[in-house]
Amino acid sequence: NLSACSSKLAFMHPMWQEPLAIPGGDRQSPIDIVVRKSVFDPQLRPLKVQYDPRTCQQIWNNGYSFLVEYDDTTDKSTVKGGPLEDQFRLCQFHFHWGENNAWGSEHSIDRRLFPAELHLVHWNSDKYSLFEEAVIEENGLAVIAVFLKIGKRHEGLQKLVDALPAVRHKDSLVEFTKFDPSCLLPENIDDYWTYAGSLTTPPLTEAVTWIVMKRHIEVSHDQLAVFRSLLFTSAEEQVQRSMVNNFRVQQAVKGRTVRSSFT
Numbered sequence: 406n407l408s409a410c411s412s413k414l415a416f417m418h419p420m421w422q423e424p425l426a427i428p429g430g431d432r433q434s435p436i437d438i439v440v441r442k443s444v445f446d447p448q449l450r451p452l453k454v455q456y457d458p459r460t461c462q463q464i465w466n467n468g469y470s471f472l473v474e475y476d477d478t479t480d481k482s483t484v485k486g487g488p489l490e491d492q493f494r495l496c497q498f499h500f501h502w503g504e505n506n507a508w509g510s511e512h513s514i515d516r517r518l519f520p521a522e523l524h525l526v527h528w529n530s531d532k533y534s535l536f537e538e539a540v541i542e543e544n545g546l547a548v549i550a551v552f553l554k555i556g557k558r559h560e561g562l563q564k565l566v567d568a569l570p571a572v573r574h575k576d577s578l579v580e581f582t583k584f585d586p587s588c589l590l591p592e593n594i595d596d597y598w599t600y601a602g603s604l605t606t607p608p609l610t611e612a613v614t615w616i617v618m619k620r621h622i623e624v625s626h627d628q629l630a631v632f633r634s635l636l637f638t639s640a641e642e643q644v645q646r647s648m649v650n651n652f653r654v655q656q657a658v659k660g661r662t663v664r665s666s667f668t
């Protein structure tokens with residue numbers, strides 16, 4: 406029973422062609438965050454994150470990333486505050502990473518890329534009743550992004566890393582429970598940038614309030630190497646392709662303002 410938040414939204418082929426024109430297309434993601442152009446907004450409140458590990462259900466390889474999916478039928482795992490006017494429900498988290506440690510993140514800070522980027526995907530449960538409804542609305546989604554750096558081993562991540570060989574191929578799924586994703590957040594979640602953007606995979610809808618953490622987390626080289634052992638391809642395909650570089654090219658800022666919660 407794949408939760409709605411990602412099963413229906415087909416991630417097209419990992420190297421899917423960028424559509425020539427996206428409807429509107431003036432608030433696409435990801436972007437480079439130019440720190441000196443960001444604007445401090447004292448009205449940005451602290452983020453309130455409340456995750457219940459009992460809502461964790463499964464991990465699956467959708468042929469573009471691996472998704473850790475949560476039961477989003479009740480308001481048990483939520484984010485509110487910060488730039489958000491409403492309460493948003495966690496439906497899944499996933500990562501984007503590179504073939505080496507020089508790149509892999511979708512966003513960058515003054516052009517600095519990170520080896521990987523975590524996305525915690527939430528939808529506006531005050532206004533909508535399903536992820537699919539929210540995904541086409543301009544205030545439908547909130548994604549918390551956290552950069553990963555190579556350093557010491559991340560103890561909380563290891564439970565997830567140990568489960569990855571079971572979802573090596575596209576369309577494989579394994580039960581995965583009692584995982585609290587707050588262990589993947591940096592200690593300080595009060596310092597972030599926020600801007601109006603889009604999904605970074607099809608349907609690329611301009612529905613996302615992005616919350617990009619200033620502080621990164623550290624994972625070990627070996628832990629990230631296990632991400633790279635995943636495959637884009639299903640077990641049946643004769644040519645296997647490593648799941649790496651699953652990030653979108655950066656998009657034009659087009660006059661948008663990136664606000665910061667800190668000076």
Ligand SMILES: O=C1NC(=O)[C@@H](c2ccccc2)S1
Nearest residue numbers: 411414524526548604605606
């Ligand atoms: O933050 C994002 N990362 C992705 O792969 C995009 C996505 C697309 C559909 C569902 C969930 C996430 S949007």
Ligand SMILES: [Zn+2]
Nearest residue numbers: 499501524605
């Ligand atoms: Zn993502």
